[in-house]
Amino acid sequence: MVGEDGKTTEWKSQALRAYQRRTQAAEALIASAYLSGTNTRRVRRALAAVFAKGVGKDIVSRTWRKVKGDWDGWNARSLTEEPIIRLILDGTVVRVRLDKNATSISLLVALGVRQDGQKVLLAVKNMGGESEAAWRALLDDLVKRGLKTPELVIVDGGSGLDAALAALWSDVAVQRCTVHKHRNLLAHAPERLHEELSNDYKDMIYAETAKEVETRRKAFLRKWRLKCPAVANSLEEAGDRLFTFTRFPQSQWKSIRTSNAIERLHEEFKRRIKTQTVLPAAETAAMLFWALMASGQITLRKVDGWKTLPEKLSDQVIDLAA
Numbered sequence: 001m002v003g004e005d006g007k008t009t010e011w012k013s014q015a016l017r018a019y020q021r022r023t024q025a026a027e028a029l030i031a032s033a034y035l036s037g038t039n040t041r042r043v044r045r046a047l048a049a050v051f052a053k054g055v056g057k058d059i060v061s062r063t064w065r066k067v068k069g070d071w072d073g074w075n076a077r078s079l080t081e082e083p084i085i086r087l088i089l090d091g092t093v094v095r096v097r098l099d100k101n102a103t104s105i106s107l108l109v110a111l112g113v114r115q116d117g118q119k120v121l122l123a124v125k126n127m128g129g130e131s132e133a134a135w136r137a138l139l140d141d142l143v144k145r146g147l148k149t150p151e152l153v154i155v156d157g158g159s160g161l162d163a164a165l166a167a168l169w170s171d172v173a174v175q176r177c178t179v180h181k182h183r184n185l186l187a188h189a190p191e192r193l194h195e196e197l198s199n200d201y202k203d204m205i206y207a208e209t210a211k212e213v214e215t216r217r218k219a220f221l222r223k224w225r226l227k228c229p230a231v232a233n234s235l236e237e238a239g240d241r242l243f244t245f246t247r248f249p250q251s252q253w254k255s256i257r258t259s260n261a262i263e264r265l266h267e268e269f270k271r272r273i274k275t276q277t278v279l280p281a282a283e284t285a286a287m288l289f290w291a292l293m294a295s296g297q298i299t300l301r302k303v304d305g306w307k308t309l310p311e312k313l314s315d316q317v318i319d320l321a322a
Contacts (some may be wrong), residue, residue: 070294071287079122080146085309086113087122088154089161090177090262091130092269096279105282106130107289108138109262112150117306119261122147124289126282135164143168151313152248154259156180157238173313175244177259178205181235188230197231200224205257210246214318217243236320243318251305261300265289268298 088111093104108130110123123142127134154175155161165174182201189197200223204216217235225232235242245256255261269289279285292298303309 067287067291071290074290074294075123076145078146079142082112082120082122082147083115084112084120084122084147085115085150086152086154086303087111087150088113088119088259088261089135090156090259090266091127091158092266094270094273094279094285096126096282096285098282102278105285106134107285108134109265109289110138110142111262111265111300112147113303115309117302117309119300119303121290121293121300124286126286129160130158131160132163132167133160135161136167139164139168152244152256154256156259157184173244173247174241175256176238176241177257178242179258179260179263181238181242184234185231188234189228193228197224197228208250210243210316210318213243213246217318218321240317240320246318247314247316249305249308249311251308252303253305255303255305261303265292265298268292272297 089109091106091108093106095102096105097103098105106127106129108123108125108127109121112120112122114120123138125138125141127137149169150172152173152175153165153169154177155165157176157180162174165172182198182205185197185201186194200220204213204220207213207216221232221235224235245253248256269292272292273279273288279288293300
């Protein structure tokens with residue numbers, strides 16, 4: 001038979017377990033709310049409706065401190081042991097609250113590809129735009145933390161990023177995103193020509209061999225110089241960096257041709273925050289992007305053709321003569 005002391009001890013144990021379960025549930029909801037872009041005031045208000053006794057400031061603050069601490073630790077981690085052989089770089093614009101005003105900022109994102117083909121998020125930073133200085137700040141930080149010079153960098157074609165790469169790694173192979181260039185070409189043509197232009201462009205970019213790509217590029221230029229010179233000029237502007245993928249094994253072409261790996265992350269990120277027309281702070285935007293990965297809500301797989309990654313880059317480049 002349990003005495004009074006035993007009953008008291010059991011009651012205290014049950015109360016402690018109930019408190020721990022309540023705390024854990026609250027922390028999970030707080031973290032989830034923050035990952036969705038909700039601010040502290042809304043977190044407490046929302047949790048008050050879930051937990052009859054409400055949630056104290058200490059739980060909210062402790063959970064936020066842990067999220068913030070993990071974020072700071074991730075940003076400072078060493079990259080010396082990361083076997084990164086490729087970088088995929090791209091930016092996206094988000095609206096945040098800055099000095100009490102809604103302001104557009106750029107999130108600059110760097111994905112790495114390891115020797116085994118696994119993609120990994122390396123950096124995400126808030127910047128005022130995609131200038132050379134902004135991209136150089138991100139790249140310099142990666143190098144400072146031990147990132148080795150990659151074999152290939154996949155970019156969107158922005159002038160700021162191009163200049164930053166040229167200053168830092170002038171000899172590194174660069175692939176210009178073929179999807180971004182497609183958009184550029186369409187911008188130079190009247191709408192009535194868009195379908196025809198897209199078909200010609202895709203026939204060239206998705207040809208099965210490097211020789212076919214080269215042949216179709218020449219045909220594309222001959223045709224569009226007559227039909228719409230601005231389109232031909234825009235294609236020539238990209239140079240051979242639009243076709244760097246042809247120097248790699250064909251099994252890798254799909255993963256090299258575009259920066260779609262980051263584009264998909266941008267889309268998922270914006271889908272998660274669509275109810276928040278303006279995020280509460282600039283740092284929150286970068287943290288939310290990182291947290292979607294850190295929490296496992298978004299996962300990254302290996303690049304297509306990863307088994308052929310050890311093969312050497314060919315010296316053969318596309319003949320730009322038209």
